[in-house]
Amino acid sequence: MKFKTMILFLHRWIGLFSGLVVFIVSITGAIYVFEKELFALFHPNLVTVEAQKKGSVLPLSILKANAQQATSQPINIIRVPPTADQEQVYIFESLKRRPKKDIVGVFINKEIIYWDRIFVDPYSGHVLGKIDVETNFFWIVRQVHQFLYLRRDVGSNIVGTSVLLFIITLISGIILWWPKNRKVAVKRLKIDFSAKWKRLNYDLHQVLGFYAFVFAMVIASTGLVWSFKWWETSIYWFMDGKRPDTQIEEPKIQGSPVADSPVSPLDLIWSDVVKKYGTHQGVFISLLQEVSQANVTIYEKGNTWWSASDSYAYDLRSGSVYYKRLQDDKTLGMKWRNSNYDIHVGKIAGRTGMWIAFVTSLICASLPLTGFYIWYGRKFKKKKSHISRRGLN
Structure with a gap:
């Protein structure tokens, strides 16, 4: 078997095997890139307030006490907006996860006992609203993206394996695309929108795949961190020579009552x-x-x-x-790990990077579809030709 024939075989069948999961992960990933902006668009009354010119932000303890009245569960997370965003609210959360050994069922929502998110006006102290995060659209999108809404230990392995296979299809796709000379390369970098659908579909698959290759590799490789501990450890080892100790000890001093x-x-x-x-x-x-x-x-x-x-x-x-x-x-590894999410969704490069991540995710979602059509079209054409020849005989 020739080298490129073997690569084509791997590219085709690995793509077919992982295509559905890659499509789901890519679509949900594209949505989640602008999660914060979209949430603000649909819930403007929860996330923005009019900054009072003469007023000042109330003490954090008062804001927390007001938020506590909106939920029966203890507040354990506080999110303070950037100092430049004086019209953003303070967010208080009560979150409790079930111990891993006590997790039952197949779906991800079985891992959380409760999770309320309360939005508070920092100037007046008024509670603007509360949402149950478990039922929030964007949280569900994220869980589908990371775990297919399955239990973490099950879903992360399925998603991670599919993303690993997707990386292989990206690399094999570049090998198949790589031209013999510059003239062929120029031709392969263009999409002929006037061509018939089969040819257009083929161009969309290979040309868009080429342009998205680098960004898709970055998004896929950073996403594996949440699926496989060994992947995260390997990057730490590559950057630091070992996995750094990030554990924070409990306070040992006796604080004043x-x-x-x-x-x-x-x-x-x-x-x-x-x-x-x-x-x-x-x-x-x-x-x-x-x-x-x-x-x-x-x-x-x-x-x-x-x-x-x-x-x-x-x-x-x-x-x-x-x-x-x-x-x-x-350490270098710790700086990378703290930045991994921002790299994954493009925020590391600001709004431009987020748009690049969004478009790349859409292209990644299209590749299994266009690839499947190429495979199905060729297989169907072969069967049709075979039947036609039998009819003539």
Whole structure:
């Protein structure tokens, strides 16, 4: 068997085997690129407020207390918008996942016990609304994208395997496309929209596949991080020589009781963050009440191509910081891992990168369709020709 014949065989059958999953993952991925923007478009009353000229943002503890009244479950996540976005709301979440050993059923929603997201006006303290994240369209889209809405341990393996096979089809497709000379290359870079459907379909498959190749490889390879631990570990090994220890220890100091201070520990924590960072690109706070710990991540622009962020751990009993990991202290592998999501959806390159990721995802979704039609057309044509010859005999 000739080399290109073998490559064509692999390209064809691997593509057929993984095509349906690749189509689903690509379509949902295209939607999720603009998840934040689309959510704001459909829910403007939840995500924006009129910044009060003379007013100021209320203490974080008051906003949290107001949000707590909207849910029966404890608040454990706080999302603060960038300082430049004075018309964005503060988001409070109550989230509890089921322990892995207790997960039952086939579908992903069995992994979450509850998840409420509450939107609060930071100037008035009014609760603007609440959604059940599990039933939210964009959360469902993400779960279909990552796990086909199946249980994490099942769905991630199916998606990850299909994406790995898709990477193989991309590489084999480039090998099949590669021309013998420049004249042929120029011809293969154009789509003849005046041609008949079969020829047009063939051009759409190979030409769009070529133009999307690099971006599709980046999107696919970064997506594998959420499917396979060995893939993530391999990249860490390549960049750092080992997997770094990112575990944050529980606070060991004995914090002062809340009653001893007129200021809430949460407000002390937030005051320290504001003191350190006059401006930021958003803050994520995870409250671990069971161990009296608050993990705070501050996102910055930074003078780097990476998605920059600094992380701190505070004692929730006293509001004092006892751990930090700054962007400059991170290893290359840690900088990559913190940036992996932004690379995956194109945000690392701003709005332009997001549009590139969106278009690339649509092209990736089209490749299994156009490829299937090429395969089916040739197979059907062969059968038809065979039947015609038998009729003549």
